Amino acid sequence: MITLQNYINGELIAPVSGAYLSNTNPATGEVFSECPDSDERDVDLAYVAAENAFEQWSNTPAEKRGRIMLKISELLERDLQLFAEAETTDQGKPLWLSKNGEIPRAISNIRFFGTAIEHFSSEAHPMGNHAINYTLRSPIGVVGCISPWNLPLYLFTWKIAPALATGNCVVAKPSEITPYTAYLFSKICIEAGLPPGVLNIVHGLGHKVGSAITSHPSIKAISFTGGTKTGAEIAKVAAPMFKKLSLELGGKNPNIIFADCDFEAMLAETVRSSFLNQGEICLCGSRIFIERSIYDKFKSAFVEKVKTELVVGDPMNPKTKTGAIVSKAHFEKVLSYIELAKQEGGTVLCGGEVVKPDGVCANGWFIAPTIIEGLPYTCRTNQEEIFGPVVTLSPFDTEEEVLKMANSTEYGLAATIWTQDVTKAHRVAQLVKSGIVWINCWLLRDLRTPFGGVKSSGVGREGGLEALRFFTEAKNICVKL
């Protein structure tokens, strides 16, 4: 049994309560670690440590802050295998994905913002020869970063890296469902020489630790990634306190496939965009709209490919393409949506059932990749976020019709468009209501680009300059000449 600890003021310590939460390996159903069940007392300790560290950290030259961050990224790279195994054990995703996707991206996040800060600058607005304005961008102070369970270290570092690079001190909370890699990360921060208090990681439940961070009167900005309902709760608490808020929330993303697409490229990528990470990526395309003339061809090729290629089972096995669902509660939620889809008149073309692998994973939470057709675009299955290995297929005849269906949900995070017609691609991309559009690709990420959603998918943007600006307060200084 591994006992995780909070990282406060540069030290690994037990929660004040002395209580722990059981942390389960979703592939085996066995508890493998215990996670601090912290509360507002731990958040207070973390806040005080961060506040005490702020003056020195914010005055440390950007280059020096960046150098410490680069050291952290190097140590993460050194321990890639350890971190990848930890992430897979905790989250259920295949080991190859942790090793080639998740952890390398966490390394890139730290490296990207650790170097970006040296190139960060602000604006000047001259008023002829009367005056000049310049924008001073200063760190905010102590900020809160709260992250979810689907891409644990990837999203945790995506938030804390720009916060630290800009000179803030951080109180961070990873998901209580997947706390393991954030704990290992705190050890690396100590080894890299990150000054005590600059980053504090408090483990525990959302309604205890998360809400203690969001309601803390002196934590001035909150960067949150998670569900839309939680985002609304956070906004309700933080808005009257006039905190800066960045909310990256749920999605129900359309994947729009026109008949003139490169069929083979589209097919291969659609398998990925539907089911990578068990469909537990906020950017997965869960509603697939196919132009009617290729609907049958697509349906049979897609079902065949998913059935033959997406081997479900032990995430540690290199042949596995689809690992375990992150928790028992989420497993049951996904299954309940498959039942709902049937009640709503859907036909399950493949999957839909629980998979029970032989051996060590016999008690894990596995669901076969599921493809459903025959549902109206307005039904709950097509409107609500399932966040698992479940997609629906719907035919369309015209651009107007597909845009109406694509834009019909409360969400607006990402969309994918497949066509060889450049004009049509740009036209549809402009009309889809989402923060991100991929044309003839999916999840192709440049860390400099703005990232985030519209409607109930969130408020604000992360990535590149957007993140550096979010974590700084802009002051205009006007000098009369």
Ligand code: NAD
């Ligand atoms: P969640 O909202 O349940 O939890 C996210 C984090 O918030 C966790 O650390 C949790 O402990 C904490 N939390 C819970 N209640 C809180 C409260 N009242 N106050 C403060 N913090 C609280 O989300 P989840 O189930 O962990 O993650 C899945 C969701 O995240 C999905 O909806 C998915 O679409 C979304 N997501 C969005 C993005 C994006 O970039 N837009 C990326 C990944 C995941």
